[in-house]
Amino acid sequence: MRTINCILIALMLCFVACNRAEKGSFYDDQGNVYNGEFKDGQFHGEGTYIFAMGDKYVGEFKDGYMHGQGSFSFASGEKYVGEFKDGYMHGHGIRYYSDGTSIEGLWENDELVEQR
Numbered sequence: 001m002r003t004i005n006c007i008l009i010a011l012m013l014c015f016v017a018c019n020r021a022e023k024g025s026f027y028d029d030q031g032n033v034y035n036g037e038f039k040d041g042q043f044h045g046e047g048t049y050i051f052a053m054g055d056k057y058v059g060e061f062k063d064g065y066m067h068g069q070g071s072f073s074f075a076s077g078e079k080y081v082g083e084f085k086d087g088y089m090h091g092h093g094i095r096y097y098s099d100g101t102s103i104e105g106l107w108e109n110d111e112l113v114e115q116r
Contacts, residue, residue, distance in 0.1 A: 036061065051075075059084065082107065 026034040026043075036047020042064040043049070049057045049066075059070020065087040066072070072080045072089070082093020089095075089107040096102045106114040 022038050023036065024038055026038075031052030033050045034043055034047055036043060036049075037045030039045065043061040044063060045061060046059070047061050049061075051057075054075030056073045057066055057070055058073075059066065060068030062068065066084040067086060068084060069082070070084050072084075074080075077098035079096040080089050080093055081096070082089065083091025085091065088109045090109060091107060092105075093107050094102055094104045095112070103112060103115060105112050105116045
């Protein structure tokens with residue numbers, strides 16, 4: 001019985017260790033860089049993705065996509081702060097433009113659908 005309990009405890013510890021988010025960095029041959037958490041080899045959890053063209057995303061990832069709360073800074077000087085889903089601005093957010101104006105509203109798949 002003691003052997004079975006030890007095996008069960010070892011399996012539970014392995015399950016917890018194998019399924020937790022790991023932190024690290026990713027660099028691709030295009031010059032894009034990711035620093036943050038990974039799960040099952042994908043961006044998952046908190047992280048920062050810097051695009052080679054100058055854009056930058058800081059926020060939550062899920063299954064390799066920007067997903068949850070985040071901030072996307074465009075190389076042009078514009079910025080979006082709000083919710084993301086499956087890699088798109090999706091949900092409540094504010095888009096700040098380089099001329100100082102901003103639009104707050106509901107976004108779906110990168111498109112403003114309702115201004116507030």
